[in-house]
Amino acid sequence: xxxxxxxxxxxxxxxxxxxxxKYDLDLDNKKDTIRYKIDELNPRNAKVTVEINATRAxxxxxxxxxxxxxxxxxCNRGCIKVINADWGVWxxxxxxxxxxxxxxxxxxxxxxxxxxPYVDKDDMIVPGKRNREIYHYDMSQSIDGSYxxxxxxxxxxxxxxxxxxYDDIFKNSISKAYLQCYLDKFKISKKTVTRYxxxxxxxxxxxxxxxxxxxxxxxxxxxxxxxxAYLNLADAYSQIxxxxxxxxYRKYIQLMKQEHKEQKIxxxxxxxxx
Numbered sequence: 039x040x041x042x043x044x045x046x047x048x049x050x051x052x053x054x055x056x057x058x059x060k061y062d063l064d065l066d067n068k069k070d071t072i073r074y075k076i077d078e079l080n081p082r083n084a085k086v087t088v089e090i091n092a093t094r095a096x097x098x099x100x101x102x103x104x105x106x107x108x109x110x111x112x113c114n115r116g117c118i119k120v121i122n123a124d125w126g127v128w129x130x131x132x133x134x135x136x137x138x139x140x141x142x143x144x145x146x147x148x149x150x151x152x153x154x155p156y157v158d159k160d161d162m163i164v165p166g167k168r169n170r171e172i173y174h175y176d177m178s179q180s181i182d183g184s185y186x187x188x189x190x191x192x193x194x195x196x197x198x199x200x201x202x203x204y205d206d207i208f209k210n211s212i213s214k215a216y217l218q219c220y221l222d223k224f225k226i227s228k229k230t231v232t233r234y235x236x237x238x239x240x241x242x243x244x245x246x247x248x249x250x251x252x253x254x255x256x257x258x259x260x261x262x263x264x265x266x267a268y269l270n271l272a273d274a275y276s277q278i279x280x281x282x283x284x285x286x287y288r289k290y291i292q293l294m295k296q297e298h299k300e301q302k303i304x305x306x307x308x309x310x311x312x
Contacts, residue, residue: 061112063138064092072110072118090145092138098145116140130154147175175211187219194224194233201240212241214252226260235267242274250274265293269307276310287311 056075063070070092086108089099107123116138123131135149149172156167197220200212217237224230234257242250254271257264272286287307294303 057110059110059112061118062115063090063118065116065138065140066093068093074108074110118145149174173211187216187223189223194220194230198233198237198240201237201244204240204244204246212246212249214249217249217253221256226257231257231261231264235264235270238267238274239270242270247274247278251278263293265290265297265299268293269304272307272310284311 056073059072060069061072062068063072070090072088072090074086074088087099087101088110089097091097107121109121111119111121113119113135118136120134120136121131122133131153133151134147136145137148138145152171152173153168154171155163156169158164197212197217204212221234224233226234234253238250238253238257241247241253251271251274254267254274257267258271261267268286268290272283272290275283275286287310291303291307294300
C-alpha cells in the first residue's frame with residue numbers, strides 16, 4: 039500500500055514538472071532564468087505559470103492559457119518566443135514574441151502570429167491549408183499586466199484608430215486597463231469626448247460590448263446629457279441586459295425630445311421599444 043502511495047505521489051510531482059531555461063534576457067551578457075510549469079495531467083486548456091528572473095530586470099511571474107504543446111524559446115537576445123499549439127490542423131496555433139525593454143525594465147508583447155484552420159465555402163476544414171494572421175502590439179502592456187503607454191507615439195487619436203481596426207490589426211490589444219490609461223492621461227472634456235464616443239462605437243461594432251459600456255459610462259459621468267452616448271449604451275446592452283437596454287433607449291428618446299430632435303431618432307429605437 040505504501041509503495042502504491044509513493045508511486046502516486048511521484049506521478050503527481052512529475053505531472054507538474056518544472057521546465058527551466060537559461061538565456062541572457064536583459065542584455066547584460068549573463069545567463070538569466072525562465073521557469074514554467076504546466077499541469078501535465080491536463081495539458082489541454084490548462085494554466086501555465088511562467089517566472090522570469092533576470093539580473094537587471096525586475097522578476098515577474100504571470101499565467102497564461104496553454105494548449106497541448108507549449109514551448110518557450112529565445113529568438114534573439116532580449117526576445118523570447120512563446121509557442122502555444124493545439125491538436126493538429128483543426129485548431130488554432132499561437133506564436134507570441136515578447137521583447138525586453140532595457141529602458142522600462144520589463145517584457146512586452148510585440149507580435150503574435152496565429153494560424154487557424156482553413157474552412158472552405160462548404161464549412162469543411164481543408165487539411166494542410168491554414169489561415170495565417172499577424173497582429174502587432176504597441177508594447178504598452180507588460181506581460182505582468184502593467185501598462186506604460188508612450189502617449190507621444192500613441193496619442194488619443196491612435197486609440198480610436200485601434201478600436202476602428204480592432205479585428206483587422208489590433209485584436210485583443212484593448213482592455214479596461216488600457217482604456218483607463220488613456221482616461222487618466224486625456225481627461226474627458228469637450229475636446230476629447232468625441233474621440234472617446236467614437237472609440238466606444240467602434241468597440242461596439244466589433245462586439246466588444248463590455249469595453250464599450252465601460253467607456254460610455256465614463257463619458258456619461260462627465261456629460262450626463264450626451265444623447266448619442268445613451269443610444270450607443272442601449273445598443274451595447276441589447277445583447278447583454280435587454281431590460282437595461284430599453285431603459286437607455288427611453289432615456290435617449292427623452293433627451294432628444296428635450297432638444298427638439300425627434301426627427302433624428304432612428305426607427306430601430308422605436309421598434310426596440312415595441
